[in-house]
Amino acid sequence: MAVTVSPERDVIATPVQRAVREAFYAGAIALGLFVLFIGLKTGQNISNELVLTTRWGLLAAVVIATAVGRFLYVAYGQPFLASQKIADVATGLLPDSVAMRFFRLPYFIAALVIAALLLVLASSLDGLLGPGLAGYARFVRALAIIYALASVLFYFRAFIHAHFSALGIAALALYPIIVVVSLALYGGSIAAGFQGSLKWVDNFGIQILIYVMLAWGLNIVVGLAGLLDLGYVAFYAVGAYAYALLGTQYGLSFWILLPAAGAMAAFWGVLLGFPVLRLRGDYLAIVTLAFGEIIRLVLINWREVTNGSAGISGIPKVTFFGLMTFNVSDPNYIAKVLNIATSSAYYKIFLYYLILGLCLLTAFVTVRLRRMPVGRAWEALREDEIACRSLGINTTTTKLTAFATGAMFGGFAGSFFAARQGFVSPESFVFLESAIILAIVVLGGMGSLVGIAVAALVMIGGTEVLRELDFLKQVFGPDFTPELYRMLLFGMAMVIVMLWKPRGFVGSREPTAFLKERRAVSGSFTKEGHG
Amino acid sequence: MQYFVQQLINGLTLGSIYGLIAIGYTMVYGIIGMINFAHGDIFMVGAFTALIVFLILGAMFYSVPVVVALLVMMIVAMLLTSLYNWTIEKVAYRPLRGSFRLAPLITAIGMSIALSNFVQVTQGPRNKPIPPMVSKVYNIEGISVSLKQIIIVVVTALLLALFWYLVNKTSLGRAQRACEQDRKMAALLGIDVDRTISITFIMGAALAAVAGTLFLMYYGVIAFSDGFVPGVKAFTAAVLGGIGSLPGAVLGGLMIGFIESMWSAYFSIDYKDVAAFSILAIVLIFLPSGILGRPEVEKV
Numbered sequence: 001m002a003v004t005v006s007p008e009r010d011v012i013a014t015p016v017q018r019a020v021r022e023a024f025y026a027g028a029i030a031l032g033l034f035v036l037f038i039g040l041k042t043g044q045n046i047s048n049e050l051v052l053t054t055r056w057g058l059l060a061a062v063v064i065a066t067a068v069g070r071f072l073y074v075a076y077g078q079p080f081l082a083s084q085k086i087a088d089v090a091t092g093l094l095p096d097s098v099a100m101r102f103f104r105l106p107y108f109i110a111a112l113v114i115a116a117l118l119l120v121l122a123s124s125l126d127g128l129l130g131p132g133l134a135g136y137a138r139f140v141r142a143l144a145i146i147y148a149l150a151s152v153l154f155y156f157r158a159f160i161h162a163h164f165s166a167l168g169i170a171a172l173a174l175y176p177i178i179v180v181v182s183l184a185l186y187g188g189s190i191a192a193g194f195q196g197s198l199k200w201v202d203n204f205g206i207q208i209l210i211y212v213m214l215a216w217g218l219n220i221v222v223g224l225a226g227l228l229d230l231g232y233v234a235f236y237a238v239g240a241y242a243y244a245l246l247g248t249q250y251g252l253s254f255w256i257l258l259p260a261a262g263a264m265a266a267f268w269g270v271l272l273g274f275p276v277l278r279l280r281g282d283y284l285a286i287v288t289l290a291f292g293e294i295i296r297l298v299l300i301n302w303r304e305v306t307n308g309s310a311g312i313s314g315i316p317k318v319t320f321f322g323l324m325t326f327n328v329s330d331p332n333y334i335a336k337v338l339n340i341a342t343s344s345a346y347y348k349i350f351l352y353y354l355i356l357g358l359c360l361l362t363a364f365v366t367v368r369l370r371r372m373p374v375g376r377a378w379e380a381l382r383e384d385e386i387a388c389r390s391l392g393i394n395t396t397t398t399k400l401t402a403f404a405t406g407a408m409f410g411g412f413a414g415s416f417f418a419a420r421q422g423f424v425s426p427e428s429f430v431f432l433e434s435a436i437i438l439a440i441v442v443l444g445g446m447g448s449l450v451g452i453a454v455a456a457l458v459m460i461g462g463t464e465v466l467r468e469l470d471f472l473k474q475v476f477g478p479d480f481t482p483e484l485y486r487m488l489l490f491g492m493a494m495v496i497v498m499l500w501k502p503r504g505f506v507g508s509r510e511p512t513a514f515l516k517e518r519r520a521v522s523g524s525f526t527k528e529g530h531g
Numbered sequence: 532m533q534y535f536v537q538q539l540i541n542g543l544t545l546g547s548i549y550g551l552i553a554i555g556y557t558m559v560y561g562i563i564g565m566i567n568f569a570h571g572d573i574f575m576v577g578a579f580t581a582l583i584v585f586l587i588l589g590a591m592f593y594s595v596p597v598v599v600a601l602l603v604m605m606i607v608a609m610l611l612t613s614l615y616n617w618t619i620e621k622v623a624y625r626p627l628r629g630s631f632r633l634a635p636l637i638t639a640i641g642m643s644i645a646l647s648n649f650v651q652v653t654q655g656p657r658n659k660p661i662p663p664m665v666s667k668v669y670n671i672e673g674i675s676v677s678l679k680q681i682i683i684v685v686v687t688a689l690l691l692a693l694f695w696y697l698v699n700k701t702s703l704g705r706a707q708r709a710c711e712q713d714r715k716m717a718a719l720l721g722i723d724v725d726r727t728i729s730i731t732f733i734m735g736a737a738l739a740a741v742a743g744t745l746f747l748m749y750y751g752v753i754a755f756s757d758g759f760v761p762g763v764k765a766f767t768a769a770v771l772g773g774i775g776s777l778p779g780a781v782l783g784g785l786m787i788g789f790i791e792s793m794w795s796a797y798f799s800i801d802y803k804d805v806a807a808f809s810i811l812a813i814v815l816i817f818l819p820s821g822i823l824g825r826p827e828v829e830k831v
Contacts, residue, residue: 286811298805438637499623
């Protein structure tokens with residue numbers, strides 16, 4: 001069967017004609033995809049039977065939106081991008097980047113003026129516009145402030161780029177203080193500041209830092225040693241259950257159990273490492289995935305020890321190095337010792353600094369290990385296993401140390417997680433978590449610590465922000481729950497970011513070994529390993 | 532003995548479904564070397580499509596013969612599920628072809644999350660039960676064989692025969708095998724590689740849709756999250772049989788089915804998945820490229 005390719009059609013057709021055709025195809029495909037799933041809805045009637053209700057209006061809206069979107073992109077988006085490129089070449093000037101066009105001084109001033117006006121007139125506007133429109137006003141104000149801040153960051157981008165790590169650590173260290181102080185100023189009292197900071201420190205700060213730590217731990221296995229591990233969450237689970245069981249049963253302190261949990265996870269890492277030493281690529285991937293599932297299934301089914309799906313609750317809190325506690329009833333409760341007002345925020349802020357410390361420990365160990373023989377052996381293993389063996393590197397111990405070190409940090413993060421939640425159940429350790437952590441490592445650019453941290457901030461912070469989008473209720477009606485769409489958008493964001501930057505956020509690498517001059521190389525030169 | 536044969540039949544039924552899904556994994560892996568993580572959710576979409584078609588048939592006609600209903604469900608599910616897999620390949624995998632190996636894996640995981648949550652958002656999070664379609668049970672010397680099980684095994688056998696014919700005897704199958712061996716060479720010889728890959732995805736999705744319809748008929752219930760476990764089992768089956776090998780996928784599916792039913796019958800039902808995964812690990816220690824897989828020759 002001969003396949004005829006006819007490129008003439010695309011050349012002859014004007015963009016608009018082509019766009020109409022493309023839009024028609026896109027609409028037809030969308031109709032096919034969504035006719036049963038959006039057009040119809042299965043629901044239960046009173047006698048618990050399934051019945052169908054129709055939503056043709058919604059279906060039509062989605063199909064038309066798809067077609068129109070495709071039309072606009074093909075008819076105007078693509079030619080615009082192409083002509084921009086040609087114009088830049090023709091004028092001979094260095095083309096302004098998209099960011100340069102986006103951040104202009106007049107826009108910055110306008111954003112500042114809008115933000116200031118809306119901030120000053122906030123109370124009178126609330127009365128004037130009514131609650132519905134006032135929500136929009138607040139949204140516009142937030143956008144203006146974000147734009148102004150982004151402009152400032154953009155202006156200082158060279159400085160930020162040069163001192164990124166130091167600035168990042170400083171910002172992370174100051175974050176809870178800034179949150180408490182600004183909320184205290186906003187609310188008018190210190191108590192309000194502490195109370196309001198709970199959400200920001202706990203949901204955003206601690207949550208993101210846990211994922212940063214997990215991703216940095218997995219980075220040792222995937223990014224440095226090039227071993228694809230789809231069951232990393234198992235070590236997280238081992239650490240969490242180690243602290244939960246030993247802490248509740250024997251009353252041991254967090255500070256003893258933290259290294260114990262790390263050691264136990266490392267032990268399990270070696271245990272997983274042994275059978276998979278000979279496996280490569282996707283065989284390795286499925287065995288690690290199976291290992292993660294086995295751990296989860298054992299946690300669910302070994303009810304005598306783990307209490308099954310119900311999980312373990314009442315896990316003791318972390319103490320302030322044994323000197324002070326965070327339980328209100330204790331005689332050495334922190335507020336009593338320091339003679340300050342009682343608040344639950346102290347514990348969260350303490351936990352924030354604890355996880356920040358653990359993260360920095362992980363980063364420090366990773367950076368140092370990369371310069372030691374074992375770290376170099378990991379990277380050599382990733383680049384070429386056969387060459388490694390020919391040069392006398394023991395691949396068995398190299399792989400096992402990678403698994404053990406990665407697992408140990410997973411165990412640390414797990415015991416921290418158990419202490420933070422006060423409750424663990426197998427539901428926290430599903431495959432989805434492994435997938436999210438792996439996605440953060442890959443999106444961050446595999447092997448780049450800064451990139452991974454940025455990826456964790458974007459992906460986890462982004463999904464947490466979706467919990468806060470109550471103003472959408474005013475747009476789509478009170479039945480609309482943005483919460484529901486959180487994971488749908490998360491999955492789509494994963495696809496889009498990967499298509500946009502297949503090499504991750506940080507596309508260059510700092511080599512640890514170099515001949516004369518240290519020069520960053522493109523990420524495309526690093527391999528991702530076979531095993 | 533009767534009990535053993537009974538479990539053998541149960542295992543065969545379960546294994547047929549796993550085998551059908553596993554073929555989709557193994558074909559995609561063979562041709563573009565990626566794990567299509569969204570395949571389990573494609574299976575779930577197939578089952579959901581069958582469910583909705585079943586409800587439409589029930590609402591529009593007073594009574595439909597079961598055979599006709601099953602056929603219609605299967606065909607519509609095959610068509611629409613293929614469309615899903617085709618679109619996903621085009622949107623999420625094709626732009627990353629030739630990029631590094633983990634990039635399509637991540638988009639596949641993203642698609643898997645997006646698909647299951649799309650079904651949750653549009654169809655609701657609850658389990659969807661349907662009344663039993665086929666309830667006849669034959670009793671042969673103390674062994675009970677339900678008509679459902681016979682349908683599953685027969686449909687699977689027919690499809691596998693058709694599929695074997697497609698891959699081994701048609702020009703399409705030849706193109707597929709050529710792309711599997713060397714994509715660049717196949718392109719030089721005039722094979723439209725993009726089209727062949729698209730057709731591979733369509734075929735995998737069609738088989739997964741049949742598996743979904745049979746799953747719905749057998750268990751009578753489906754939920755948005757039901758794609759993951761059969762997906763992982765089928766993936767395990769594909770790897771156990773040797774990923775890239777079609778007979779291996781079927782063999783692996785049957786093995787996983789047997790292990791599961793035997794383990795639940797003789798040991799403990801709670802640990803049946805643990806048993807399946809452990810046997811996978813043990814087999815791979817001794818046969819690192821699966822039972823029928825070709826060992827990867829490494830050239831320096």
